[in-house]
Amino acid sequence: MPRTTVAEFTVESLGILAPDGEVDEELVPDLSEETLRGMYRTMRRARRLDERAIALQRRGELGTYAPGIGQEAAQVASATALADGDWVVPAFREQAALLTRGTPMHAILAYAMGLEEGAAVGPDDRTLPPSIPVGSQALHAVGIGWAYAMRNEDPVALAYFGDGATSTGDVMEAFNSAGAYGAQTVFLCQNNQYAISTPRSKQSRAETLAQKAIGAGIRGIQVDGNDALAVYEATREALDHARDGDPVLVEALTYRRSMHTTSDDPRKYRQEDEEVDWDRRDPILRLESYLRERGILTDDDVAALEAELETEVADAIERAKGMAADVDPADMFEHAYGEMPPWLERQLTAFSGAQGGAVDGE
Numbered sequence: 001m002p003r004t005t006v007a008e009f010t011v012e013s014l015g016i017l018a019p020d021g022e023v024d025e026e027l028v029p030d031l032s033e034e035t036l037r038g039m040y041r042t043m044r045r046a047r048r049l050d051e052r053a054i055a056l057q058r059r060g061e062l063g064t065y066a067p068g069i070g071q072e073a074a075q076v077a078s079a080t081a082l083a084d085g086d087w088v089v090p091a092f093r094e095q096a097a098l099l100t101r102g103t104p105m106h107a108i109l110a111y112a113m114g115l116e117e118g119a120a121v122g123p124d125d126r127t128l129p130p131s132i133p134v135g136s137q138a139l140h141a142v143g144i145g146w147a148y149a150m151r152n153e154d155p156v157a158l159a160y161f162g163d164g165a166t167s168t169g170d171v172m173e174a175f176n177s178a179g180a181y182g183a184q185t186v187f188l189c190q191n192n193q194y195a196i197s198t199p200r201s202k203q204s205r206a207e208t209l210a211q212k213a214i215g216a217g218i219r220g221i222q223v224d225g226n227d228a229l230a231v232y233e234a235t236r237e238a239l240d241h242a243r244d245g246d247p248v249l250v251e252a253l254t255y256r257r258s259m260h261t262t263s264d265d266p267r268k269y270r271q272e273d274e275e276v277d278w279d280r281r282d283p284i285l286r287l288e289s290y291l292r293e294r295g296i297l298t299d300d301d302v303a304a305l306e307a308e309l310e311t312e313v314a315d316a317i318e319r320a321k322g323m324a325a326d327v328d329p330a331d332m333f334e335h336a337y338g339e340m341p342p343w344l345e346r347q348l349t350a351f352s353g354a355q356g357g358a359v360d361g362e
């Protein structure tokens with residue numbers, strides 16, 4: 001037979017809690033009320049942090065910031081599925097995942113204020129610092145996951161990245177090497193529909209991004225990224241496979257509701273009706289109605305959380321500002337090279353002048 005089908009593939013999609021509130025009871029993950037409340041709480045913490053960070057940046061008190069508004073379920077529910085010994089390998093929009101893993105809010109703000117201390121990794125931390133080069137962190141996660149596979153140990157590395165990152169060589173190489181080496185790695189692609197201003201439709205002709213796993217011989221699954229229950233379940237299953245040396249790509253379909261970063265204006269490339277449509281599918285409101293209907297969350301709980309968040313964010317801002325106050329911005333020149341090259345010295349001089357400091361030769 002000259003022409004035969006040698007392989008066939010399908011891509012599964014998982015949804016449990018629909019936008020209209022309907023629930024597929026058979027698929028609901030076995031989560032305690034405490035865990036469900038915890039996920040809701042962290043999603044709200046992340047949203048508030050992002051909103052306040054945007055406001056701070058507008059007042060000139062914070063550097064460039066990449067909000068994850070709209071992506072809270074994709075991040076919090078996936079990070080909730082991790083075991084303590086697992087690793088989080090983030091991109092630059094993962095505040096919600098970091099908060100889930102216990103990174104303090106003031107550290108996230110300190111990083112956005114330009115302080116390297118904000119991204120410091122302690123000896124017992126299993127969360128890597130933000131990664132700005134798009135997609136590069138997927139390779140780091142493969143390295144970690146491969147090391148555990150070689151040692152026959154349990155931990156898994158969970159790498160976060162966006163839809164645009166799946167167009168990079170780094171991410172495609174990460175899928176391929178993870179498959180080839182049986183790395184204990186889960187790839188969590190937050191398909192938030194845009195890579196800055198480039199829509200998903202212009203990034204790839206592939207019908208799903210999950211199917212990019214197939215070429216690497218690894219599993220790929222699509223999940224409703226605004227459905228916390230489905231994201232949790234898809235990640236939990238993916239982590240189980242990865243612990244056995246079967247890496248998985250999870251494509252979480254979601255939407256970046258705000259700007260790419262505070263330097264961007266999405267009104268230049270997005271239609272309002274699209275934004276309104278996704279506002280209705282907000283992941284926090286969806287989980288909130290689910291919890292309210294089941295009596296897991298009451299009006300009083302929500303009001304108490306509001307008050308608690310107000311205090312937490314205000315304290316975190318003060319603490320981060322305190323850290324920034326102790327830093328001399330000119331330090332950044334000191335640490336770039338062992339010996340400062342003349343051109344950098346000239347920049348330092350100009351910088352010190354602009355800061356109101358002494359200028360050599362004047």
Ligand SMILES: Cc1ncc(C[n+]2csc(CCOP(=O)(O)OP(=O)(O)O)c2C)c(N)n1
Pocket residue numbers: 093132133134161162163164165166192194195196256260
């Ligand atoms: C290697 C590299 N190329 C280009 C950039 C500039 N850049 C920053 S974010 C971004 C788009 C990323 O889109 P996506 O992966 O979908 O993640 P999202 O920002 O949507 O979370 C680009 C091109 C970069 N940081 N690194």
